[in-house]
Amino acid sequence: MRLERRDGDDATVTLAARATLPEGPLRLCYRTRTGALLRVDGAVRGAFDGKHEAIDLPPLEGERELSLRVERRSLPISALPAGDGVRWRWMLARAEQTPDDHLEVEQRNGASDGAAVDVPLIGHAHLDVAWLWTYDETKRKALRTFATALREMELDDRYVFAQSMPQLYAWVRAGDPALFERVRERAASARGWDASVASMWVESDLHAPSGESILRQFALGIAWTREHLGRDPSVAWLPDTFGFPSTFPTLAVHAGIPYFFSTKLAWNEATRWPHPQFRWTGDDGSTLLAAMALSYGGDITAERETQARARNEPLIHGYGDGGGGATDEQLASVARASRPWTHADTWFAALDARALPEVRGELYLETHRGTYTTHHDVKERNAALERELAHAEELAAWCVAVRAPRTVRRALADDLRAAWEIVLRAQFHDVITGTAIPPVYADVAEEHARAAAIVARVRESAASLLPRSDVRAAAAAAVRPQRDGETWLLRNEYVQARLRDDGTVVELAGADGVNVVALANGLAAYEDKPKRYDAWNVDDGYWRKQVPVKPDGGSADESGIEARFALPKSKLAMRIALHEDEPWLRVEIAAAWHDDRVLLRAEHRVAVAARDVRYGQPHGTLVRNAYPQTDAERAKFEVPAQRWAHASDGAHGLAVFSPDCYGWNGTGLDGGGVRLGTSLLRSPRWPDPGADRGEQRIAYALVPTAGAAISALEHAWLAYVEDARVRLFTCDDPAVVVVATYPSRDGEAVVVRVRELDGAARAVALRCGGRMRTATAIDAAERPLPNAGEARIVEEALHFELGAFALRSFLIAF
Known part of the structure; x- marks a missing residue:
């Protein structure tokens, strides 16, 4: 049938026609490289795309109105490239098309039965929230992907389709x-939709x-799925995320999630991941x-x-990356007599956990190491918003504690949730990593600005209700540099530092006077041209080809020392x-x-007999060997970490x-000690040729230590990055840190979360600035934990037991 154009916009065209359809089951054919959403009356x-040119429908007798909303421009849904080149340019050239105005409709014959399948099957359509397309394009991709999955399970009641990400459902x-x-309806009853x-x-x-962001990913996701889909999700489904920190089991279990699924370690370059299933502790x-x-x-x-x-694992089938899912041909290839489809949680529940090996530590991905650094501006705004949200949440929690009007409390909680949705959306694994196209980052910059405005509004509203909502301490005065021969000397009662004119530190000592560096704060740049996945990868051996970082003058004033540098196309002021x-x-x-494909690093030679380095992880830490002995350890030439890194011999360190x-x-x-380095900026060309270019601001601090415990480092880092404020909850035990204080979802109570830092179980007395009425142990999704152990309110303190390196959360009513 011939379709007529009804309307359109810059992104789509709507084509439609009325027709009397053939009797019996139907097959519709429409050829499109982009995508088209089918409506009947x-x-x-259903939907069409490059992998779904023919779709089957049940009988639709009589006259019907058929319409197609056709994308003007779109990339294929799968088999997308690893970098710039002929294939990528060819895809871009073919991405735009004039929609075909012909739709073929025919009577469908009974299909021949397929082959028996004796392994579990799970239908799937991986759909990146943003990558080589924007959020708006993803919204349309999600409609088509969901439409395809629904159509197929309505035709075949055996079919099971698993779809993660409540953000997609919300769109x-x-x-x-x-x-x-x-x-x-199907998700709530587990009829095909998983x-x-x-x-x-x-x-x-x-x-x-x-x-805290990872816990909020769970909290918001679980709450949305329970409310709108009628299911309690139980699987952390992260098939394409770029590696997994050692703390993820703690975070997921604290959110009430028992299962974890990925495929990504199949991408390892140096070693083969040995366990199809395992217990990760x-x-x-x-x-x-x-x-x-x-x-x-x-x-x-x-x-x-x-x-x-052979691996005792489900076979995940269907096309994806840009959505799409299984085809009718794939489903027809499975004999109707066999019923191999399964829900992910059902498959996990059937595993014999006792027979599986135990794994501890991180699941390090031996590729995509550049994602820790690319697009520093996005990472910087995310981190700033995380800190600003923490402050705003605590002010809003104070409003709950002093029993501000209910309408105000609810409004503050709603605003905070709206800001978190924006922040969490931009933490998608192809967005915050710097691996998306330029229009994505234009959208993210606008959304981050909107989130910042919401957070500022919360802070202002909450502060206006509180008699004393903040601490305003005067900024510490800077030490005046003193010239001492060829070097500059900076000294206070805690630190003595001696620096050259180019900013390199030749002496850094704490109060005990022991110098812990051979040479620190050196800037180094390297040619950074990975063979594949430009924005994603830093290749082994990158350090063999340096790019000159030339001193370009310097000066000193009353508040510090400035050193300037020049690269071939860039200027730096330190x-x-x-x-x-x-x-x-x-x-x-x-x-x-402005340099292309250059990696900028700050490097420090630590002059203590350290053999390893402890790094910050999300709500925890991890020790990695600095003198690798295995292929897996040697593959960790660039590693992910957050907050801080510490090289120490137990008595002294940096x-x-x-x-x-x-x-x-x-x-x-070679002579002992550790070279500790931080990657600051990269400048890949694909998929965003402007990544990291332009004005950038980077900050870090060098801290001499004398056998510092984890707790000392964590509290010092907090003092370094946060402004002082009046805390609703405090603890005298330095090994216990309050990691979050915020209003509950309904604004009627306060959630407080604590973490044990030094690896020893302890009895905690958590003091509160408000008058607590009840305290309930909860998980990260605010669900009660009846067997979590006793928590008692004694006067102004909450008393409870806290395990080594554990997280605990409580819902406090006032």
């Missing part, structure tokens, strides 16, 4: 409420987001039942069936300062960064603090 009934709900209602995997708001990166003893499958999509082939059978009453040397860099840098390394030196 106004209701969504579909807003875009077509009737389509979403059909999804909700929402057990919809536990995190998006499939997040796990290296740059803070531990965190430092606090929390354990996830984990699966590391070979892939998250593709055809149902004999080879894939054989692999899945300011080094020591403030009174601070036990660290501050470094700030203003960069006009810590480097950073608010928003996430790529590090710690390498043993």
Whole structure:
């Protein structure tokens, strides 16, 4: 039939026609490289794309109105490239098309039965929230993907389709409420639609987001899925995330999630991940039942069936990256007599956990090491928003504690949730990592600005209700540099630093006078041309080809020392300062960064007999060997970390603090000690040729230590990055830190969360500035934990037991 144009906009064209359809089951054919959403009498009934040119429908006798909403421009849904080149340019050239105005409709014959399948099958369509397309394009992709999955399970009641990310569901709900209602009905009754995997708001990166952000991914995702889909999700479904910190079991279990699924370690370059299924245990003893499958999509082939059978894993089928899902041909290839489809949580529940190996520590991905650094500006704004949200949440919690009007409390809680949705969305694993196209980052910059405005409004509203809402301490005065021969001397009662004119530190000592560096604060640049995945990868051996960083003058004034540098196309200004009453040397860099495919690093030679380095992780820490002995250890030449890194021999050491840098390394030196480095900026060309270019600001601090405990480092880092404020909850035990204080979802109570830092169980007395009435132990999703152990309110303190490296959360009513 010939379709007529009805309307259109810059992104889509709507074509439609009325026709009397043939009797019996139907097959519709429409050729499009982009994508088209099919409606029959106004209701969504399916979708077309490059992999779905023919779709089957049940009988639709009589005259009907058929319409197609056709994308003007779109990339293929799968088989997308690893970098710039002929294939990528060819895809771009073919991305735009004039919509075909012909739709073929025919009577469908009975299909021949397929082959028997004896491995579990899970239908899937991986859909990146943003990558080589924007949020707006993803909203349309999600409608088409959901429409395809619904159509197929309505035709074949055996079919099971797993879809994660409540953010996608929320977009579909807003875009077509009737389509979403059909999804909700099937998800709630577990009839084909598997929402057990919809536990995190998006499939997040796990290296740059803070531990609190990861818990909020779970909290928001679980709450949305329970409310709108009628399911309690139980699987952390992260098939494509770029590596997993050692603390993830603690975080997931604290959110009430028992299962974890990924495929990403199949990408390892140096070693083969040995365990298809395993028990992954965190430092606090929390354990996830984990699966590391070979892939998250593709055809149902004999080879894939054989692999899945040998590995005792489900075969995930369907096309994805840009959505799409399984085809009718894939489903028809499975004999109707066999019923291999399964829900993800059902498959996990059937595993014998006792027979599986235990794994501790991180699941390090031996590729994509550049994602810790690319697009520093996005990472910087994310980190700043995390800190600003923490402050605003605590002010709003104070409003709950002093019983501000209910309407005000609820409004503050709603605003905070809206800001978190924006922040969490931008933590998607192809956004915060710096691996998306330029229009994505234009959208993210606008959204981050909107989130910042919401947070500012919360702070102002909350502060206006409180008699004393903040501490306003005067900024510490800077120490005046003293010239001492060829060097500059900076000294207070905690730190003595001696620097050259180019900003390199030749002496850094704490109060005991022991110098802990051979040479620190050196800037180094390297040619950074990975073979594949430009924005993603830093290749082994990058350090062999340096790019000159030339001193370009310097000066000193009353507040510090400034050193300037020139690269082939970039200019840097570094300011080094020591403030009174601070036990660290501050470094700030203003960069006009314009070099292509160059990696900028700050490097420090630590002159103590350290053999390893302890790094910050999301709500925890991890020790990595600086003198690698195995291929797996040697592959960790660039590692993810957050907040700080510390090289120490137990008596003395150097810590480097950073608010928003996430790529590090710690390498043993031939003569002993460790070269500790932080990656500051990169400048890849694809998929965003402007990544990191322009004005950038970077800050870090050098901290001499004398056998500092984890708790000392964590509290010092907090003092470095946060302004002082009046805390609603405090604890005298330095090994216990309050990591979050915020209003509950309904604004009627306060959630307080604490973490044990030094690895020993302890009895905690948590003092509160408000009058507590009740305290309930909860998980990160605000669900009560009846067997979590006693918590007693005694006068102004909450008393409870806290395990080594454990997290605990409480819901406090006032």
